[in-house]
Structure formats: structure tokens, C-alpha cells
Amino acid sequence: MNPKVANFLASNDLETPYLVIDLNVIEHNFRQFRKLLPQAALYYAVKANPAPEILKILNAAGAGFDAASLPELESCLAAGASPEQILYSNTIKKQADIARAYEHGVRLFAFDCEEELRKLAEAAPGCQVFCRLAVESSGALWPLDGKFGCPAPMARDLLLAAPDMGLDPHGISFHVGSQQCSLTPWDRAIGRAAEIFRDLSANGVDLKLLNLGGGFPVAYRSQVPLLEDISTSIDASLVRHFGNSIPDIAIEPGRAIVAAAGLIRTEVILVSRRDVNVPERWVYLDIGRYGGLDETSGETIQYKLRPRVNGAECGPVVIAGPTCDSVDIMYQNAEYQLPMSLRAGDHIDILAAGAYTTTTASVGFNGFSPFQQYYI
Numbered sequence: 001m002n003p004k005v006a007n008f009l010a011s012n013d014l015e016t017p018y019l020v021i022d023l024n025v026i027e028h029n030f031r032q033f034r035k036l037l038p039q040a041a042l043y044y045a046v047k048a049n050p051a052p053e054i055l056k057i058l059n060a061a062g063a064g065f066d067a068a069s070l071p072e073l074e075s076c077l078a079a080g081a082s083p084e085q086i087l088y089s090n091t092i093k094k095q096a097d098i099a100r101a102y103e104h105g106v107r108l109f110a111f112d113c114e115e116e117l118r119k120l121a122e123a124a125p126g127c128q129v130f131c132r133l134a135v136e137s138s139g140a141l142w143p144l145d146g147k148f149g150c151p152a153p154m155a156r157d158l159l160l161a162a163p164d165m166g167l168d169p170h171g172i173s174f175h176v177g178s179q180q181c182s183l184t185p186w187d188r189a190i191g192r193a194a195e196i197f198r199d200l201s202a203n204g205v206d207l208k209l210l211n212l213g214g215g216f217p218v219a220y221r222s223q224v225p226l227l228e229d230i231s232t233s234i235d236a237s238l239v240r241h242f243g244n245s246i247p248d249i250a251i252e253p254g255r256a257i258v259a260a261a262g263l264i265r266t267e268v269i270l271v272s273r274r275d276v277n278v279p280e281r282w283v284y285l286d287i288g289r290y291g292g293l294d295e296t297s298g299e300t301i302q303y304k305l306r307p308r309v310n311g312a313e314c315g316p317v318v319i320a321g322p323t324c325d326s327v328d329i330m331y332q333n334a335e336y337q338l339p340m341s342l343r344a345g346d347h348i349d350i351l352a353a354g355a356y357t358t359t360t361a362s363v364g365f366n367g368f369s370p371f372q373q374y375y376i
């Protein structure tokens with residue numbers, strides 16, 4: 001924990017649960033991407049955390065934005081972004097929302113099927129379109145391939161058809177899956193995209209943009225590949241597959257920009273031994289699956305927990321939330337251990353919790369309001 005956050009926690013006696021986001025860390029993460037992937041234009045995936053404070057700081061630093069809905073897009077504009085800096089990169093959009101985005105001046109839109117292309121032709125005539133390619137996402141803890149993207153032959157045919165529909169075929173995008181811990185899917189996807197670029201070029205259509213999406217991983221409980229190594233590998237893939245004609249490159253990181261900047265302070269409501277014959281204790285926190293920790297479903301994202309108690313001796317625990325729903329268990333199989341001295345009223349800090357938490361809390365299931373947020 002850095003001194004700024006430590007000082008904030010120590011000098012404020014706030015009601016838990018709450019999230020503290022250190023905006024300097026977000027700016028630092030953005031600059032790291034700039035430094036390590038200088039050839040890529042960065043569009044922050046707003047859904048990871050759409051707080052105006054974050055959008056403003058990223059806009060001031062020179063980032064673009066990947067908006068997935070009209071409200072996200074409008075919050076980028078409200079934060080000072082110009083429409084040219086915004087990609088409307090959800091492949092599933094209401095036609096009325098496309099029209100509204102177009103009125104706002106947005107010109108870059110994603111699609112992955114013919115009907116979406118027709119909606120774009122109607123509501124955003126002449127706009128630049130990029131096709132989302134379905135790619136393999138094994139190695140990702142949070143895959144995104146089941147719902148989006150089309151196979152390469154279909155991407156090719158749709159991009160070839162775009163000019164006749166009055167649209168500008170601009171490029172290809174993919175997403176290798178969120179929290180992607182393997183480098184292979186990026187290489188395969190870049191190779192697949194390069195084939196489409198070549199094929200279209202031979203047919204008189206020169207695509208300009210390759211959008212590598214998000215997926216850059218964050219160190220939670222386990223180590224992950226370093227951004228340095230991912231960027232070296234991506235560079236090598238681009239050269240291997242595109243040779244001397246590398247297109248404009250875009251990336252859309254969400255998690256890797258905001259996760260590490262956030263800490264959620266929670267309070268232990270109860271430590272219970274539900275069966276005296278079992279060593280495991282149940283630790284119930286004042287935040288759970290409904291309180292913003294949606295990514296713990298399937299014990300997928302395993303946050304690093306820091307108990308604020310003395311006592312080195314630890315023992316096995318199940319960690320659950322406060323609601324009256326038995327789905328509201330966060331970790332039962334992930335072999336978490338917490339101090340034996342842990343009691344009701346103690347604090348536990350959840351680290352690297354800045355991504356995909358603030359907007360996924362329920363509005364008040366069981367009467368629990370979404371947690372407070374502090375941007376410092």
C-alpha cells in the first residue's frame with residue numbers, strides 16, 4: 001500500500017465497506033502503457049470503472065476511450081473527450097443509440113454481423129467500421145469469446161460488403177479475454193487478423209486499424225506476465241505477421257489501468273465455526289457477491305486480502321458476504337487462510353479492487369447499499 005492511501009485510511013474513520021482509488025496510480029499505469037507499447041493508441045475501456053474522476057485524469061493525460069453504451073460515451077464527452085477519441089466498440093447497439101452517438105460526432109463503430117452493419121449504414125452513414133473477430137481466449141480467467149466476434153471468413157465478407165453499404169471498412173478488433181495470462185492468444189489473433197488484412201488488400205480494400213482490445217492481466221493472488229514481456233511479444237507478433245506493413249494499432253485496456261489503484265476496506269461481521277469438527281472458520285464480510293465483488297463468482301478473480309490484525313498464526317477459512325443468499329459465498333475452494341485471532345469488527349482490506357467493482361454492486365439487495373467511493 002502506498003503512503004497516500006495508507007494516510008487516507010489512517011486519518012479517516014469511515015463507514016465500511018468503501019473503495020479508495022489512488023488517481024496517481026491510474027496515471028502511472030497509463031504512462032506505463034505509453035512507454036511500453038508506444039506504437040499503440042490507448043482507448044480506456046470505460047466499463048472497468050467509469051468514475052468521472054478517472055475519465056478526466058485519463059483524458060488530460062491523452063487517452064482515448066472505448067465506450068460500450070451511450071451513457072458511457074456521454075460520460076466520456078462530459079469528461080472533456082472529443083468524439084474522435086471515442087470508439088463505440090460494443091458490437092450490440094440499439095439503432096437509436098448509434099444515431100445519437102453519430103450526432104455527438106463519434107465515427108468509429110464496431111460490428112460483428114450483417115444486421116449490425118445495416119443498422120450502422122442507416123444510423124451512421126459513412127462512418128468507419130471495424131469488425132470484431134472471434135478469437136481463442138484460453139488462458140483468460142474471464143473469457144469474452146463466447147458472446148462476441150465472427151469467424152474470419154465472415155469478417156472478410158462483411159468488410160468487403162461495407163463500401164456498397166456506404167460505410168468505410170476501417171479495421172479489425174479482437175479481445176483475447178480478460179485477465180489473459182498466456183501470450184499465445186495475442187499471437188494467434190494477430191496472425192488471423194493479418195490474413196484478413198492481406199486478403200482484403202488483394203481485393204482492393206485497405207484496412208487501417210488493428211485493435212488488440214484489452215485482456216492485460218493484473219497481479220491478484222498469483223503472478224502474471226509483465227507488461228514488458230507482453231509488449232515485446234506483441235511487437236514480435238506484429239512484425240512476424242505483418243512484416244513491413246504494420247497498420248495503426250489500438251489497445252483497449254480496462255482492468256490493467258484501474259485495478260491496482262483501488263483498495264476496498266471491509267469489516268468482518270462474524271467469524272463462525274459452523275461445525276466444531278471442521279477446522280475451517282467462516283468469515284462473513286460486509287461486502288460480497290452482491291456488493292461489487294461479482295468477479296469472485298466461480299472463485300475466478302482471487303483478490304489478495306490483507307487483514308488488519310496482529311497475529312501471525314493463520315488457519316483455513318471460507319469467505320462469504322453479508323446477504324441472505326447462499327450464492328453469496330466468495331471463496332470456498334480457493335484455500336484462503338486468515339489469522340486465528342480474527343474477530344468481528346476487524347478490518348480486512350481487499351487489494352487491487354479498482355476494476356469491475358463499483359458498477360456491479362446491486363442497488364440494495366437485502367438493504368445493503370452500494371459501497372462508498374473515494375478518489376484521492
Ligand SMILES: *Cc1c(COP(=O)(O)O)cnc(C)c1O
Nearest residue numbers: 045178179214215252253254255
Ligand atoms: C471489457 C472490454 C475491454 C477491457 O478488457 P480488460 O480485460 O479489462 O482490459 C476492452 N475491449 C472490449 C471490447 C471490452 O468489452
